[in-house]
Amino acid sequence: MKDRNTTMHGRRDFMRAGLTVAGGLALPAGFATRAFAATRGPLGTWPAGVEGDTVYIGAAVPRTGAYAVQGEDELKGMQLAVEHINEGHELVRKIAPRLKKGVLGKKVELLVADSGAKPNEAVQAQQRFINENKIIAMTGSTSSAVAVALNKFAQRQKVLYLVAISGSNDTTGKDCARYSFRQCFYGQTAASAIGPVLIKNFGKNKKAAFMTPDYTYGHTVTKSVNDYLSSHAGWQMVTNQVSPLGTSDFSSYLTNIANSGAEFIINVNWGRDAVLSIQQAKQFGLTPKMKMVIPYQIPFLAKEVGPELTEGVYAATDFWWTLEDKYPLAKMFVEAFDKKYGYRPEWGANNAYMQFAIWARMVEEAGSFYPPDVIKAYEKGETFESTVGKVHFRAADHQLVRPVIIVRGKKPSEMRNKEDYWEVTEVVPGAPLMQKPDEFGCELGDYT
């Protein structure tokens, strides 16, 4: 009987890992150490995590589920960055000039777990990495629900969090954190960048149907885009089709859109949901009659649905490989990535790579792994080189000020090679696109 009980325990763990039954998310109280008086008392995983020759970064990326394709790409960006950091590669040193080999002479190692794009699984994985490996920083997310959960977790644990893909306004808005930093673009900047392009190309007073995934990313991006288009050009949201993350059959949503009189489909769905909704919109004959717009680009979208379906589609994105013609660092990155993995990186990989390189820079600038020192290095807001030109962090909400790239899907006949899906039509400077740092209610929280 005793034996049976022990095996049952193992089985339960197994079931929990796979079945998506949302159990109670009971986190250990954690060891956010309260250091009195001493200014350099232990904090989070510091100094335990930096005592050896190696420092660890924990990554919880989706390798299964609706965002698995994007998670793998993101992971490759991280792995390349770690390799470059450890060998003192030229590209990393353009971003982090003080870096030699490793960060402050320490080798960086990446620990990886599958989050399935689920917040509780991501937090559990990071908790394990903190307990077992004393990770000095954590990363991962392709869902803002994960990013927001890790923001809070990072703040509580006092371990830095390098946000991976996250498009919600909340990540550096109402759910921002002192211990979290975001490189990529987000709802507000996406909307202000793609809005003028849509108005210029298609005019005023249009009817748009929105397709929105039902979580923080979807709702904030839809709101930002709709606010922009309605206030600047009188566009009207005729319907908003909200679907759960991981929807596979969009027929009932598309039927509503077919009956809505919309001229545009503004599709905020992401990952596999975007692929399926775009394919099915075509099956239902909605496109190309209605024009598809993608305010928050999805890595590998064109590859998965085929260039016939992305032809003429406008999208806002973080990075596209043809930027190599414009930015020397982009060229170095694309070449290094292509050499290692045999394809040109998508924006998730660029975001991940940049986040690691920036982190290495900030630690080197601070001359210490002590979290408040590193955070203050970010908050100095110094300008540095990136794969999309000069960028800097905003101290008040920890958002990188960086351009948003507008792309348009090429005709299959215009493609110069098999990965030449998008044409960069504009690189929109970041600063004017951004809201005031406190507009979305960001309060960063404490350093210690």
Added chain:
Amino acid sequence: MVTWSNFFSQLFNGLALGALLALISSGLTIIYGTLGVLNLAHGAMFMLGGYAGYVAYERSGSFVVALIAGTLFLLVVGIVMERVIIRHFYKRPPEDQLLVTFGLSICFVETVRYFFSSLSKTVPAPAVFSGITNLGFMFYPTYRLAVVGIVALALIALFLVLYKTRLGLIVRAGIEDSVMVDSLGVNVDRVFMLVFGIGAMAAGFAGIVNAPVVSLAPDMGEAILVQTFVVVVIGGVGSFPGAVLGGLVAGEIISITSMFNPGYAYVMLFAAMALVLMVRPHGLLGVKGRE
């Protein structure tokens, strides 16, 4: 968005959606009804059917070949699975059965991911059924219309097997009282193998039929599995007509709710399931006393 034209569109869409759910669920419910095994690998088998069809399509360029290949492949998978693994679990507690089928589903999904990556794969609809049809009140993808017909034929075939053959008689008797069937001298062992094979085949067939509608990905079965459980519970566990009715009810609930507020489509589905469980714990067409 509540207009008559949208209502009819959604009503119709619910039928098409429900037809697919009915087909997938019928395999699950036959296996459970006869063998008493709740097959958590059913979603993964649905996915396997799609990929087997995809491979056959890539080789042959023919949708019909893909359909046959996907279906037969799953018949073989089902029989092998039953002979090698599942039959050792008939007499073990239900949680063991859940775990072994769940474990198999992980193996299937990750094996497919290993060979095909997570990038989605597309099987185009056969040329005769490509394009869009004008139904008067709406435009509808021709292939989805064809799916309703294909599913209806498949369900009729299943019906004939279950209600007009000796095998079907034994299966239905087994659902009611397997001990009695056994003691009447029927070789239950062989029947079980065939039933598992047929159930798997239904999943595989649905997988390839569904492939032109929803492109393939390794974990596509996960979401379908949850929906088929809901369908089976609504219709009545172990009941073949229940699975068909449950599928149509579920399709309509999703479609009609989304007309009012798409965010609640799946909430309503689960609410309906809870309601059925409260009012008729054995499902709409289920019978009390079935295992």
